[in-house]
Amino acid sequence: MSIQRIWSRGAIYLVLLAFAAFYAMPFYVMLITGLKPYQDVNVTRMWEFPTGLYLGSFVQAWELVSPNFWNSVMITVPAALISSMIGSVNGYIFAKWRFRGADTLFILFLVGMFLPYQGILIPLVQTLMAVGLYATMPGLILVHCIFGIPITALLFRGYYAGIPNELMDAGKIDGCGFFGLYRWILLPISMPAFAVVLLWQFTSIWNDYLIGLIVLSNPVLAPVNVAVKNIAGSWSVEWNVQMSAALIAALPTVIVYLLLGKLFMRGLLAGALKG
Amino acid sequence: MANRLNVSVSGERGLAASPTDIAHKRRSWLRGDMALAVLVLLPSIIAVAIFIYGFIGWTFYISTVDWKSVVVDYTFVGLKNWSRMVHDRRFHADLRNLVFYAIGFMGQCIVFGFILASLLDQKIKGEAFFRTLFIFPFAVSGIVTGVAWRWLMQPTTGINLIFAKIGLGWFQPQWFASVDYGIWAVTIAAAWQFTGYVMALYLAGLRGIPNELREAAAIDGAETWAIYRFIIIPLLMPVTFTAIVLTGMNSIRVFDLVAAIGGSGAGNAIDTLALNMFQTTFGANRFALGAAIGAFMLLLAIFLVVPYLMSMQRETER
Numbered sequence: 001m002s003i004q005r006i007w008s009r010g011a012i013y014l015v016l017l018a019f020a021a022f023y024a025m026p027f028y029v030m031l032i033t034g035l036k037p038y039q040d041v042n043v044t045r046m047w048e049f050p051t052g053l054y055l056g057s058f059v060q061a062w063e064l065v066s067p068n069f070w071n072s073v074m075i076t077v078p079a080a081l082i083s084s085m086i087g088s089v090n091g092y093i094f095a096k097w098r099f100r101g102a103d104t105l106f107i108l109f110l111v112g113m114f115l116p117y118q119g120i121l122i123p124l125v126q127t128l129m130a131v132g133l134y135a136t137m138p139g140l141i142l143v144h145c146i147f148g149i150p151i152t153a154l155l156f157r158g159y160y161a162g163i164p165n166e167l168m169d170a171g172k173i174d175g176c177g178f179f180g181l182y183r184w185i186l187l188p189i190s191m192p193a194f195a196v197v198l199l200w201q202f203t204s205i206w207n208d209y210l211i212g213l214i215v216l217s218n219p220v221l222a223p224v225n226v227a228v229k230n231i232a233g234s235w236s237v238e239w240n241v242q243m244s245a246a247l248i249a250a251l252p253t254v255i256v257y258l259l260l261g262k263l264f265m266r267g268l269l270a271g272a273l274k275g
Numbered sequence: 276m277a278n279r280l281n282v283s284v285s286g287e288r289g290l291a292a293s294p295t296d297i298a299h300k301r302r303s304w305l306r307g308d309m310a311l312a313v314l315v316l317l318p319s320i321i322a323v324a325i326f327i328y329g330f331i332g333w334t335f336y337i338s339t340v341d342w343k344s345v346v347v348d349y350t351f352v353g354l355k356n357w358s359r360m361v362h363d364r365r366f367h368a369d370l371r372n373l374v375f376y377a378i379g380f381m382g383q384c385i386v387f388g389f390i391l392a393s394l395l396d397q398k399i400k401g402e403a404f405f406r407t408l409f410i411f412p413f414a415v416s417g418i419v420t421g422v423a424w425r426w427l428m429q430p431t432t433g434i435n436l437i438f439a440k441i442g443l444g445w446f447q448p449q450w451f452a453s454v455d456y457g458i459w460a461v462t463i464a465a466a467w468q469f470t471g472y473v474m475a476l477y478l479a480g481l482r483g484i485p486n487e488l489r490e491a492a493a494i495d496g497a498e499t500w501a502i503y504r505f506i507i508i509p510l511l512m513p514v515t516f517t518a519i520v521l522t523g524m525n526s527i528r529v530f531d532l533v534a535a536i537g538g539s540g541a542g543n544a545i546d547t548l549a550l551n552m553f554q555t556t557f558g559a560n561r562f563a564l565g566a567a568i569g570a571f572m573l574l575l576a577i578f579l580v581v582p583y584l585m586s587m588q589r590e591t592e593r
Contacts, residue, residue, distance in 0.1 A: 012394050016405050019391060023408050026423035026467065029433075033426065043432035090319050097312035105320070107584055112327040114520075114580040116528035118552040119573035120330035122337055122566050127325075146322045153319075178308040178315070207416035209531035210549075214557070225418040229535055232422045239426060246422040250415040257414035261407055264414070268472060269479050 034058060034244035041240045061244035064237075067220065068227035069248060072206060075137055075216075075223055079144040080201040086145065087152020087197055088190060092182050094153055095160035096168060106157070112150040121214055128215060140215045140223075144205050151204075152197050155267065159193035160186060199260055200267040203253050224249045331573060337566035345560050356567040366568070368543035369551050372458045376547070377526040379462030380469070384522045385515065387466065388473030393503070395474070396481045406478070410471035417468070421535025424464035425451070428536075451536050457544035465532055469525065473518045480514040481507070520583045527575050548572050 033041060034057050035050045062069075094106050124143065125134060133139030163186065171185040212223040219230065228249045231237045237245075257264050338357065341350040360366050391409055395402050412420065427433040428450035435447045450460040484507060492502045530549035533539075539546035539554075548568060556565025 012397055012399065016391075016394055016399065019387075020405060020408055023412065023467070023471075026420070026427060027411075029427055030423050043429065044436070046426075046432045046436055086319060089315060093312045093316045097309060099309055099313055103588070107588055108328075109319075109323055110584060110587075111580060112323055114524055114576055115327065115331075116524075116549065116569070116572040116576050118528065118530075118549050118569040119334050119576070120327065121552075121569065122556060122562055123330040123333040124326070126333075127330075143326075146326045149319050149323055178311040203414060207418075209416060209418050209534070210553075225416050225531070228422065229418045229531070232418075232425065232535055233538075242422055243426065246419045250419045253414045253416075254411075257411065258407075261410075265410070265475060268410070268413070268475050 030243045030247055033240050034061075034247055036240050038238045038240055041238060057238075057240040057244040058248070061231075061241045061248055064231060064241070065224055065227045065245050065248055068222055068224040071137070071216075071221055072224040072249075073252075075140055075144070075212075076202055076205045079141045079148070079205050080198055082141070083145045083148035083152050083201050084194055084197045086149060087156045088187075088194065089182065090149065090153040091156020091158075091160050091193075092186055094157040095163075096165075096181070096186075097178070106153070109150045109153055112147065113154070117147075117210055125214060135216060135218055135221070137216065137221060140212060143211055143215055144201075144208070147211070148201055148205075152201065155197045155200065156190075156193055159190070159196075163189070195260070196263050196267045199256060199263050202256065203264070206253050334566050334573070335570050337563055338570045340563050342562040342566075343560070343564065347562075352563075356563045357571075359564060360567045360571065365539075365543050365546060365551055366548075368546055369548045372543075372545065372547060373526060375458045376462055376465075376529065377523060379459050380465050380526055380529075381519065381522040383462060383466035384470050384473045385518050387470045388518065389477050389511075389515075391470070391474040392477035392481055393507075395478060406475075409474055412468040413472050415468070417529075417531030418535045420464055420468045421532045424467070425536050428452075428460055428464075451540065451545055454540075454542050454544045457540050461529075461533060461536060461545050464536065465525070465529065468532075469522065473522070476514050476518055477511060480511045484510055516583070516586070520579055523579045524576060527572055527579070 029046070032048075032050055033046070035054055037054050037056055040051065094102060128134035128139050128143070133142060167185055168181055171181045176184060206223075207225065208223070209225045209229065212226050213229075216222050217226065219227070228242075228245050231245050232242050339351060339353060340348065341352045341355075342348045391405075395405060399405065429435075430447065430449045430452055434450075438444070438446050448460070449457070451457045453460065488506060489502055492506055497505070528549050529547050530553065533545055533547050533550055536545065539550060549572065552565050552568040552572065555561050555568060
């Protein structure tokens with residue numbers, strides 16, 4: 001290895017480590033602040049490591065946000081499951097039953113992924129009120145399922161398009177119809193796609209703030225990110241508790257990401273369309 | 276790709292039956308099952324038609340009525356709300372902030388996303404670690420991001436404390452609390468969350484460039500920067516295009532991050548259209564004016580998305 005090459009390799013690692021420090025910084029600060037008692041949360045000693053293991057802030061934060069945490073579970077899990085199932089069937093149709101106008105319809109679906117929700121919030125609230133689903137959990141689940149139609153259809157369509165049509169033809173010859181082809185040919189090999197889509201939907205729905213705020217702002221029923229925002233906005237809650245609450249809200253998606261990072265990456269790239 | 280099903284349906288593969296017989300049979304199940312496919316898709320079509328297109332139309336309609344309190348009022352007032360909106364100081368601040376935010380956020384994401392991807396593409400030890408860390412913030416919500424950065428960007432502590440420690444005591448920015456550059460500070464937090472995503476896009480793009488191409492250029496004596504300048508960056512233009520659309524879209528609708536960092540800020544220094552729309556509508560109950568802001572955001576998004584979707588459709592048809 002030449003001297004010059006050693007230098008350039010060293011420079012690359014140095015830059016990467018600097019970025020790594022920058023990326024880790026907010027997590028580090030959240031963690032050490034959340035592990036300190038209030039009297040140690042001091043503007044001049046912000047970066048100092050906690051002196052002992054103190055979980056009081058987390059206990060306090062959990063008391064504040066745990067009802068909302070469970071609300072989020074009860075909203076996110078069914079919404080992610082249902083929207084993935086809808087997406088699977090829709091993706092199957094868009095990939096394998098290309099009726100006339102299917103491509104145009106698909107593009108019209110995709111537009112839905114890019115919308116700033118502010119452009120549809122007022123009619124959304126009016127409609128939910130009219131059907132009695134406003135400020136209810138089923139209402140919020142329904143909205144997440146509907147707004148998940150474009151992205152889930154896109155992800156599944158991409159996956160099913162890669163499945164050879166010969167396989168479908170073989171099924172047809174064996175007498176499978178529309179449902180049979182899906183049930184016996186595609187569904188059994190859909191698990192990788194389901195994993196990616198479930199993960200994607202779980203993350204986006206869990207991390208949602210705006211829709212939850214609009215549809216379910218009642219503090220008792222609100223999802224966890226709405227609760228964390230309310231805590232952060234009030235000056236009566238100390239920094240250490242705010243940080244603990246934020247970490248609690250981040251925990252499920254962070255765990256999922258660490259365990260299933262590869263699938264997450266696949267969703268990122270396949271859904272390169274979603275913002 | 277558009278014809279794939281037709282090809283496979285009409286592509287004969289030597290069945291033990293006369294061709295006319297097969298053709299007849301196929302057409303009959305095709306008709307029934309194709310109709311079934313459309314039927315199964317129908318609920319989704321209706322949902323999208325109502326919840327997306329119907330609501331868009333309804334929002335535009337509401338922006339032309341006199342609904343300005345909790346009492347619904349559908350008296351037509353033409354463009355009164357739009358005129359009110361474009362003469363509003365807060366709206367002007369939002370437009371200024373949108374421009375600054377878009378420049379700062381898109382610039383950071385695309386430049387750093389590309390640099391990080393290029394560095395990770397150099398056969399780095401611990402690549403998985405760096406990649407995981409850089410994408411990590413994308414897994415947390417805008418609210419969590421905002422809460423963390425609000426603490427890091429406190430003028431009296433956080434990053435400023437580090438600046439003081441390393442002898443930059445004279446450099447103590449007000450970050451998001453500044454009336455002049457607050458919105459730029461917000462873009463740092465936003466880019467922290469989103470750069471990893473752009474990096475992942477570029478990394479996938481880089482991995483798709485055949486090594487022979489770079490080697491050939493290197494043999495021809497091209498310097499590294501020249502390989503990037505004349506081969507890699509042009510080849511990655513589609514990725515850059517995608518990144519521009521995604522980051523641009525996020526610039527238009529940024530809401531939760533700003534809400535968590537501290538709301539509109541002094542003199543609307545970090546206010547956004549999305550925040551303005553929300554407070555105008557659900558805070559002040561000026562529904563028609565809020566609808567105008569929402570409709571304006573839709574128009575911005577459409578300008579960004581339509582060229583993108585058209586290019587995508589062209590690709591699909593190819």
